[in-house]
Amino acid sequence: xxxxxxxxxxxxxxxxxxxxxxxxxxxxxxxxxxxxxxxxxxxxxxxxxxxxxxxxxxxxxxxxxxxxxxxxxxxxxxxxxxxxxxxxxxxxxxxxxxxxxxxxxxxxxxxxxxxxxxxxxxxxxxxxxxxxxxxxxxxx
Amino acid sequence: xxxxxxxxxxxxxxxxxxxxxxxxxxxxxxxxxxxxxxxxxxxxxxxxxxxxxxxxxxxxxxxxxxxxxxxxxxxxxxxxxxxxxxxxxxxxxxxxxxxxxxxxxxxxxxxxxxxxxxxxxxxxxxxxxxxxxxxxxxxxxxxxxxxxxxxxxxxxxxxxxxxxxxxxxxxxxxxxxxxxxxxxxxxxxxxxxxxxxxxxxxxxxxxxxxxxxxxxxxx
Numbered sequence: 633x634x635x636x637x638x639x640x641x642x643x644x645x646x647x648x649x650x651x652x653x654x655x656x657x658x659x660x661x662x663x664x665x666x667x668x669x670x671x672x673x674x675x676x677x678x679x680x681x682x683x684x685x686x687x688x689x690x691x692x693x694x695x696x697x698x699x700x701x702x703x704x705x706x707x708x709x710x711x712x713x714x715x716x717x718x719x720x721x722x723x724x725x726x727x728x729x730x731x732x733x734x735x736x737x738x739x740x741x742x743x744x745x746x747x748x749x750x751x752x753x754x755x756x757x758x759x760x761x762x763x764x765x766x767x768x769x770x771x772x
Numbered sequence: 773x774x775x776x777x778x779x780x781x782x783x784x785x786x787x788x789x790x791x792x793x794x795x796x797x798x799x800x801x802x803x804x805x806x807x808x809x810x811x812x813x814x815x816x817x818x819x820x821x822x823x824x825x826x827x828x829x830x831x832x833x834x835x836x837x838x839x840x841x842x843x844x845x846x847x848x849x850x851x852x853x854x855x856x857x858x859x860x861x862x863x864x865x866x867x868x869x870x871x872x873x874x875x876x877x878x879x880x881x882x883x884x885x886x887x888x889x890x891x892x893x894x895x896x897x898x899x900x901x902x903x904x905x906x907x908x909x910x911x912x913x914x915x916x917x918x919x920x921x922x923x924x925x926x927x928x929x930x931x932x933x934x935x936x937x938x939x940x941x942x943x944x945x946x947x948x949x950x951x952x953x954x955x956x957x958x959x960x961x962x963x964x965x966x967x968x969x970x971x972x973x974x975x976x977x978x979x980x981x982x983x984x985x986x987x988x989x990x991x
Contacts (some may be wrong), residue, residue: 709930718932720892722901725854726939727928730893739889749853754929766889 664744664762666700675700683731684717691733695746695762704757709750712757721745723763727754733762740767793836797829801836813837858924872912873921880905883965886991894935894980896972899942903968903977904961906946911959915947922947934980941978945971965990 664672676693683694698704704712712729713719721730729748737743743766749759793801804820806813817833829836855863863870884891884901891897909918922943926936949967953959971977972986 713930718893722891722893722898726925726935727854727856727930729930732892736890750930754854754856767885 662764664764666696669696669699669762678703680715684715686717686720688732688735691731691746695731695733698746699760699762702760704748704760707757708755709748709757712748721765723747723765730763742766793832794829796825797832797836800826800829806837808837810837856924856927856929858927859921862921862924869913869917870921873909876908876912877905879908879961883961883990887965887969887987888984890984892981892984894938896977896979896982896984896986899938899977899979900965900968900972902939902942903946903949903971904964906943907950907953907964907968908961910947910950911954911964915951918947919943938978938980945977962990 673692673696675696678694678697682690709729716731719729719731721732723730723745724747727750729750731746733744733746742764744762745765747761747763748757749761750756751758800820800822801817804817806816806820814833814837817837818830820830822829859870862873880901883904884897887900888897906918906922909921912918913921923940926939926943928936931939946964946968949971950959950964953963953967966989968977969987969990972979
């Protein structure tokens, strides 16, 4: 019985590895967990007009509030743009809204941005995450 | 974190295969042996025999005749997040080709990161990325096929018309540049990137929000 389980696990291992590789390959780089983000920047209630204003020094702790409370999950993507302004960063595809949340720290230094991942129909927000924009290694 | 990604990926594959048509109508349609995506599918579907349980089905012929996103296992794996509907249809039609398109997207992003460490949206880095991606695709697939993928990407409903206009313009410049480089036997990725930088320096690309420093030469 134990051997059968082990054999099944071994047989499926390459598939697990492939799926893990394929899925992790989509989003290169790291995401910061909400608790880490809160520890790093603190949390401040989202002030939409302040966020929209575009001052990157004031966005970090509001981004934490968005992520911790998953504020826009299930809401229309277009609402994000209406309330938070035009996206000003790039993550993975033009179909994913990304916002800078901190001033540019200089080349090769770590920078994070807030990303809103849409559902399959590109209509609603499925996930909000803080993503490390710099500096992942290129795929060979 | 890995688990999250896998879950998201699996969820995405399931959602991609969802259909909006009524299950009874799906059975009714299957029984007809009509081919989804075929030329006269909708017309033939609309004139199929119905009964009390399926009399509303002809109203769903447009949905039933859409090419279904089932395809091969590879096509499911190539469904990466953020694809437009038009892109998904291309993935189903040719998953291997779509995988190349995905890899070249990564190469264009890497080139952009190298040349523009501080990048925004709608700025010079954005123009550069589109230019390079379009050029790489043109080399790999030829102008027409590459344009299909590029245009499919621009059906993004979340972009403004002005943003689409910018992307389409820069894609076109990238395609033309790649063709010229190939014709003159000067093709390689570095020359394509150098051409993109030159185009930016000469203000030949469309940039909505200019202001990023442009490197003197491709890095």
